[in-house]
Amino acid sequence: MAGPGRPRAFDTDAALDAAVEVFWRRGFAGASLTELSSAMGINKPSVYGAFGDKAQLFQSALHRYVERNMGYVTDALEQPTARECAQAFLTGNARAVTMPGRPAGCLSVQAVATPDDSGEYAVLARNRATVQQLFADRFRRAIAVGDLPADEDPDELATFLITLSSGFAIRAADGTPRESLLASAHRAMSAFPSTAT
Amino acid sequence: MAGPGRPRAFDTDAALDAAVEVFWRRGFAGASLTELSSAMGINKPSVYGAFGDKAQLFQSALHRYVERNMGYVTDALEQPTARECAQAFLTGNARAVTMPGRPAGCLSVQAVATPDDSGEYAVLARNRATVQQLFADRFRRAIAVGDLPADEDPDELATFLITLSSGFAIRAADGTPRESLLASAHRAMSAFPSTAT
DNA sequence: ATATTTTTATACCGCTCGTTAAGAAAACGA
DNA sequence: TCGTTTTCTTAACGAGCGGTATAAAAATAT
Structure with missing residues (x-):
């Protein structure tokens, strides 16, 4: 399993979890490499060796965040009815952005506040747009099977939910x-x- | 009116308007003094001479922003009924955060994304809390005069509106x-x- | 005119940022 | 044991940050 060369002296998964926490609490620009590497328990060159530069580390952290802290999205999508789906999403989000022991708010909403010259804002915006699309598709199917009135607009319903969840993050x-x-x-x-009916 | 000394060669009001635009578009940390002074059409020492340091300039810019771009709040509060008040606030906010020719979003929501070590986040959070309080008081009065059912919670109604408007800013x-x-x-x-009834 | 006061423009300060060069240390294969 | 490869630590780099020292320029007051 192990090739030649000196082995890593740290757990990359644990280090990434630590990076998630710092980005979550400080945002992308607010998280300095010094604070990141310190929280990860490694030196800066080790960060670059294992995760690439700051932008790549951020994308890895976002991916990890989605896996570990946005499970309520897929849970909601699997609910049998559209109403239960919406209900599960809103309550799951409200709970996720107010988890005791974790930063208040949502990394995907607050880590980059304004469209910047770099691409980090676009990364988060794309993530949010993807979630919205999942719900729009879910509601489209609900209309097709008669679970929602045919005169409802699935995109408008999805946008309503995402708007609320974005507000929850700010308020939290x-x-x-x-x-x-x-x-x-x-x-x-x-x-x-x-x-x- | 004019005392001794060389007179200002720029209009402080116009310069502050330019600063508002930069903070709105870039956020507090993202707006560098170089970009600020450039947009204001003056040199950095003139910024300090007329507005103080960056934190003071930001507070002046926020004050100006509230005056010029959040008039829909006071308009809404003056509506005769609670429903019209809420309606005016939500539509006014939706319009304000999507003004053509202006940055999309809301300075008060997006200029500082995460609680930082400095006090700028607290300044914005206080501003948002003040607005919420105004609506809570408005709805309290509405209940007192029978304009809203007595079993409604005015704070909960206000929080609902502020949550939505925060979401509008993000989505915009x-x-x-x-x-x-x-x-x-x-x-x-x-x-x-x-x-x- | 001259002294005084304030603003102007230029250049610079110390600091922190993201990033990396350099060499010692620790594993492997031969 | 000896090269090879990779990671480790230390230290530093250039760039940009917020903020300012300095002195020339432009007004008033005497």
Whole structure:
């Protein structure tokens, strides 16, 4: 298994988890290589050797973040009805952005605030657009099988949910408690269409 | 009116407007003094002479931004009914964050993404909390005069609106068109209580 | 005119940033 | 044991940052 050369003295998975935490808490630009490497428990050249430059490390961290902290998205998509899907997404998001012991908010929403010259904003925007597309497709299928009224617009429903979840991330970072976000999720569901008769 | 000394060769109001635009587009950290002073049409020492350091300039810019680009808040608060108030706020916000010729999004939401060591995040968070409080008080009065059902929670209603507007800012920066945001605003209004009988 | 005050323009400061060069250290294959 | 390969540590690089020292320029006051 091991080829020639000195073996790594650190666990790359644990180091990446540490990088996720720093990017989550500080954002892309706010996370310095010094803080990153320190949190990862390794020196800067080791970061470059194992993960590439800062932009590549960020993309790896985002991928890891999606796997570990956005599982509620796929959970929601698998719900039997569109309403349960929307409900699961909103409550799952509200819970994810207010996890005790983790940074408040959502890495995918807050790590890059404004469109920058580099490509990091585009990476996050694409990630968000992908999630929205998944829900739009889910609602399209729901309309096709009569689970949602035919006069509903699946893209508009998906955009409504993503807008709310983006707001949840901002509010969570502001210190809004989980219960408040869940109350907003509950209220928003009263604006979500019921199963077509 | 004019005392001794060489007079200013620039219009401080126009310079501050230019600074607002840069902070709006780039965020606080992303706006360098070089870009700021260049957009303001003056040299860096003139910025310090007229506006203080970067943090003070940012606070002045935020104040100007609220005056010039968040008038829809006070407009909404003056609406005769709570529903019209909420409606005016959501549509006014959706329009403000998608103004042609201006940066997409909201300076108060996006200029500082994550809680930083300096105080700029706190400045914006306080600004957002103030707006929320204004709406909570507005809805409290609405309940008192029977304009809203007595079993509604004014703070919960205000948080619902602020959450949506925060989401609008994020989505607008992502390129979501104004019509989509207005559609979400319309949908959200179907979750807002009607006047008590 | 001359002294005083304020703004102007240029150049520079110390610091932190992301990134890397250089060599010692630790594994392998022969 | 000896090269080879990879990772390790240390130290430094150039660039850009926020902020400022300096002195010329332009106004007023006497």
